[in-house]
Amino acid sequence: MKFRSPTDEPLHIALTSGHTAVVTAEGKTLDPMFQREAIARGALVGDTVAPILGAADQFDRKQIITDALNAMMDGDNPEDFNDDGKPALKRLNARLGFQASRSEVDAVFDELTKNASQV
Known part of the structure; x- marks a missing residue:
């Protein structure tokens, strides 16, 4: 493309x-x-004249991070998480294929763990 x-x-x-x-x-x-x-x-x-709208799936950054965190939480690799229980940012970014910031990851992780504790 x-x-x-x-x-x-x-x-x-x-x-x-x-x-x-x-x-x-x-x-x-x-x-x-x-x-x-x-x-x-x-x-x-798209081309240089006009972008092709709707040709590619919309990139939902938060959803991609959420999916990767869920996969890490469902896995059994203790190296996926730091001693404080938060996701290891380097391992998560390798899984994502792009750079996510610590604050961005922490916000999604806090939301996931909050929702899990309410269930």
Whole structure:
């Protein structure tokens, strides 16, 4: 798929694997491993004249993080969590394929654990 920067400034994409890409306003075809992070960073999908709206699934960052946290909680790997019981951010980001901040992860994790304790 072809992606383009939403502004005249290039959009820099870096994955936790060390791979990088730059998306320009003119557009660039990206390897599939970059596509999720490109969408998360606001890249537009489509040609240089007009984006193709609705061509790609909407990227729901919170839902992706929620799904990854649920998978970690359902798993039996103690290294997925820190000594304080919070998710190990490095392991979560590797699972996600994009960088989530500690505050972003903590907010979703708190919501998940709050909902689980109410059930």
